[in-house]
Amino acid sequence: MNYQWNWGVFFETIPSGDVTYLTWIIHGLGWTVAISLCAWIIALSLGSIVGTLRTAQHRGLALIGHAWVEFFRNVPILLQLFLWFFVVPELLPHDLSMWVKQDMPAKEFITSVLALGLFTSARVAEQVRAGIQSLSRGQRNAGLALGFTQTQTYRYVLLPMAFRIIIPPLTSEFMNAFKNSGVAYAVGVWEMVFVSRQMVEETGGQVIESLIVPTVLYIICSYAANLLMGVIERRSHVPGFIVAK
Amino acid sequence: MIQIQNVSKWYGSFQVLTDCTTQVSKGEVVVVCGPSGSGKSTLIKCVNGLEPIEKGSIIVNGTKVNDPATDLPKLRSHVGMVFQHFELFPHMSIIQNLAIGQVKVLGRSQDEAHERGMKLLDRVGIKMHANKYPGELSGGQQQRVAIARALSMDPICMLFDEPTSALDPEMITEVLDVMVELAQEGMTMMVVTHEMGFARKVAHRVIFMDHGQIVEDAPKEEFFGKPHSDRAQQFLSKILNH
Ligand SMILES: Nc1ncnc2c1ncn2[C@@H]1O[C@H](COP(=O)(O)OP(=O)(O)OP(=O)(O)O)[C@@H](O)[C@H]1O
Ligand SMILES: [Mg+2]
Numbered sequence: 001m002n003y004q005w006n007w008g009v010f011f012e013t014i015p016s017g018d019v020t021y022l023t024w025i026i027h028g029l030g031w032t033v034a035i036s037l038c039a040w041i042i043a044l045s046l047g048s049i050v051g052t053l054r055t056a057q058h059r060g061l062a063l064i065g066h067a068w069v070e071f072f073r074n075v076p077i078l079l080q081l082f083l084w085f086f087v088v089p090e091l092l093p094h095d096l097s098m099w100v101k102q103d104m105p106a107k108e109f110i111t112s113v114l115a116l117g118l119f120t121s122a123r124v125a126e127q128v129r130a131g132i133q134s135l136s137r138g139q140r141n142a143g144l145a146l147g148f149t150q151t152q153t154y155r156y157v158l159l160p161m162a163f164r165i166i167i168p169p170l171t172s173e174f175m176n177a178f179k180n181s182g183v184a185y186a187v188g189v190w191e192m193v194f195v196s197r198q199m200v201e202e203t204g205g206q207v208i209e210s211l212i213v214p215t216v217l218y219i220i221c222s223y224a225a226n227l228l229m230g231v232i233e234r235r236s237h238v239p240g241f242i243v244a245k
Numbered sequence: 246m247i248q249i250q251n252v253s254k255w256y257g258s259f260q261v262l263t264d265c266t267t268q269v270s271k272g273e274v275v276v277v278c279g280p281s282g283s284g285k286s287t288l289i290k291c292v293n294g295l296e297p298i299e300k301g302s303i304i305v306n307g308t309k310v311n312d313p314a315t316d317l318p319k320l321r322s323h324v325g326m327v328f329q330h331f332e333l334f335p336h337m338s339i340i341q342n343l344a345i346g347q348v349k350v351l352g353r354s355q356d357e358a359h360e361r362g363m364k365l366l367d368r369v370g371i372k373m374h375a376n377k378y379p380g381e382l383s384g385g386q387q388q389r390v391a392i393a394r395a396l397s398m399d400p401i402c403m404l405f406d407e408p409t410s411a412l413d414p415e416m417i418t419e420v421l422d423v424m425v426e427l428a429q430e431g432m433t434m435m436v437v438t439h440e441m442g443f444a445r446k447v448a449h450r451v452i453f454m455d456h457g458q459i460v461e462d463a464p465k466e467e468f469f470g471k472p473h474s475d476r477a478q479q480f481l482s483k484i485l486n487h
Pocket of ligand 1: 281
């Protein structure tokens with residue numbers, strides 16, 4: 001291989017300013033983490049609600065949940081991002097539309113968080129639904145028979161167990177949120193994928209260095225997400241409970 | 246206390262209950278038996294509105310269960326129910342299982358609920374396990390906790406759906422003992438069970454169901470003396486012979 005290694009490239013300043021590529025990539029990491037975490041918060045809250053709705057005994061509610069999941073799960077994330085970025089602003093009332101297009105601060109960031117959050121929420125919703133449905137029907141009846149309302153039955157009986165059961169698949173969704181945040185480069189957020197692409201172009205061929213560092217950083221992020229969920233799993237362990245009965 | 250009048254119920258086009266009529270008076274113990282699939286569980290779940298009915302009416306303590314205006318959670322809060330598979334809440338300790346309904350539904354304080362819970366646990370012989378989790382208890386112990394949980398709500402009557410049929414023989418007795426005691430104290434009970442020993446000991450009446458219908462409904466002595474229908478006779482000889 002005739003490759004000219006040059007790790008020093010990270011200490012060169014970027015053409016457009018006085019920061020080094022290293023600083024730039026750390027900023028990129030910051031944006032990646034910010035998008036992923038914000039999107040994850042949206043995904044977890046909306047996904048829990050929608051997944052719960054899908055198991056509701058009320059037909060209409062279940063249907064809304066179903067439509068939500070089908071839309072956000074079946075359209076590619078990149079296309080969804082473009083829809084939010086280019087199409088949705090056009091559909092807004094005139095004044096709001098102008099504001100979104102011209103004055104909205106951090107528009108790229110917010111749109112990316114929204115798109116990734118909604119996309120991931122559909123996947124979380126499916127896990128939550130599966131978790132609730134894996135509990136025996138008797139658990140719901142036991143809650144209701146005690147005098148709980150439907151809401152209380154979810155709150156005190158079904159969801160606490162459902163969430164414990166779905167920690168492993170939720171962990172992979174959390175890690176996916178990090179990996180999928182890379183699409184934000186397409187609307188111009190300076191996150192890690194964007195930075196490494198720029199580096200490849202501007203440094204005249206230091207492809208491996210430019211790609212290896214973000215790769216390692218992604219692995220570290222995912223691993224941290226994994227560790228965090230592991231801690232939560234251990235903390236919420238139920239003595240004597242064996243999954244899947 | 247419980248009046249079941251001409252109740253019919255369908256699952257889709259399949260009729261599970263056909264024109265069932267019976268009642269349980271205050272202080273009465275009624276045993277419901279019958280072959281698998283005859284609709285015993287369905288009937289008992291209709292009593293506290295866990296299953297809706299299409300025809301007829303069910304009245305519990307003067308409140309019509311199948312009236313859309315009825316506050317079902319409130320009604321259920323004083324109708325205790327015990328399930329075949331215990332259905333304790335696995336993520337809560339035993340004492341929490343007993344306290345949560347009292348606190349969230351009856352509005353008792355934590356201290357009050359714990360105190361009442363410990364008393365009931367003592368009564369069913371599980372006091373020393375109060376801080377364990379359901380998964381750490383044997384089936385018989387879990388079912389006794391489930392009975393205590395139902396009692397913690399100060400029920401006016403108790404429904405049992407095959408409370409011992411998921412248990413090993415040696416655990417059946419410990420659960421039946423608790424139920425016998427309850428019956429002797431005058432609790433109103435509707436019990437789906439095949440434990441004819443229990444029926445002979447404390448039941449006032451025995452109901453025999455087949456194909457969604459109440460085929461026999463007779464005082465205990467009469468029922469065990471000579472059931473009228475062939476079907477009931479066959480069934481009885483089968484379960485009494487092993
Ligand atoms: N949710 C349901 N949907 C459709 N059919 C049902 C449902 N639940 C019960 N059934 C049917 O209704 C009939 C009565 O069921 P049920 O559980 O009341 O019988 P059971 O007398 O309690 O029987 P077992 O002794 O086996 O518990 C059965 O044929 C059963 O298959
Ligand atoms: Mg049954």
